[in-house]
Amino acid sequence: MKIIKQIFDFYINSSIHVALSVYALVRMTQYMFNISHDDAMVYFAFFGTIVGYNFVKYDALARVKKLQMRNELKAIAFLSFVSLIAVGICFFQLQIHTQIVAVAFLGLTLLYTLPFFPNRKNARNWAGVKIYMVALSWVGVSLVLPILNAEIVITSDFYLKCIQRFILVFVLILIFEIIDLQYDDPHLKTVPQQIGVKRTKYLGYILLLIFCCLEIFNVDGNDNLSIHFFSISLQSIIAFIIAIFMFFANEKRPKYYTSFWVESIPVILWISLILLNK
Structure with a gap:
């Protein structure tokens, strides 16, 4: 039972589960708009979510060295690295205009995580902003990008x-x-x-x-x-x-x-x- 719990916790903590949720929403978008044969977009969203969420969750703590690299965290780091490679492969299979918008959403993720402005915390800690940024990101990745890439009117x-x-x-x-x-x-x-x-x-x-x-x-x-x-x-x-x-x-x-x-x-x-x- 302990091993099963460890595997399950890794599944949750490594953001695989939330990535599966985004994957499901992209698939639903494709169904709603009759989009077929666009696996690159689906896997871009899936692996991109793993990279993005793990970056948001663990980057700040890692940078200030408050997070010890336990075996689980090493495994998450490895998974994130492999996912980053997969994201890169999928990215170059997308339409040019989709790539441009995807980079814009990447900027939103970085803004959410990193303190770009002097004497200001990252957007994650801006009062009352977090919920809107996360919701917009999910809409962008799970609906806007698939529609753009399929060139739907x-x-x-x-x-x-x-x-x-x-x-x-x-x-x-x-x-x-x-x-x-x-x-x-x-x-x-x-x-x-x-x-x-x-x-x-x-x-x-x-x-x-x-x-x-x-x-x-x-x-x-x-x-x-x-x-x-x-x-x-x-x-x-x-x-x-x-x-x-x-x-x-x-x-x-x-x-x-x-x-x-x-x-x-x-x-x-x-x-x-x-x-x-x-």
Whole structure:
């Protein structure tokens, strides 16, 4: 059991699980916009998430030498290095305009992690900014980049999907902020710190309702009523599952509540989408 727990902890701590969530969202984007044969984009997002998240989590501590290189951290460093090579290979298979936008999102990640401005902390520690930067990054990687790389014509459906994806990620982060409330620095001014846990949950429910309502307007001229009804039903199921996790979220929940179960939601949705369309 100890070995199984160590493997599972490595799976979580090395950001493989969160990368799988991003992978699932990219696959869902490809399904929604009928994109096929674009594995380079999928694996760019997957390995890029591993590199980005591990950089954000471990870089600052490593630079000030407060983090001892235990065996697990050495393994994470090795995985991140291999993932960086994979990201580079996938990057050069993307369209030029996709590469340019991807570099812009890389800049956002660096801004989030490194203190670029004099006498200022990195963006991760800017009061009230973290949740928006993370949500925008997820929208960019999981939706904007796949659409650009596939050279899909931008329509109103794209913008609605961006808003929905932002809301989806934003609400998931709210759950993280509720769980981490007792550990977060008060100066971060997270949503629960500013308005309290109960109001944060109400905000989450309202956003999920908006998330569902927006699907009514996601009508493509080629869609028939049955497909549109299926899409609305799927989005409603998504919102309901997230609302349940939001309802039971509190500061006493173990770390796996968010780091595994909440981050599993995109994967569950993707698998459900595959099974329902067989």
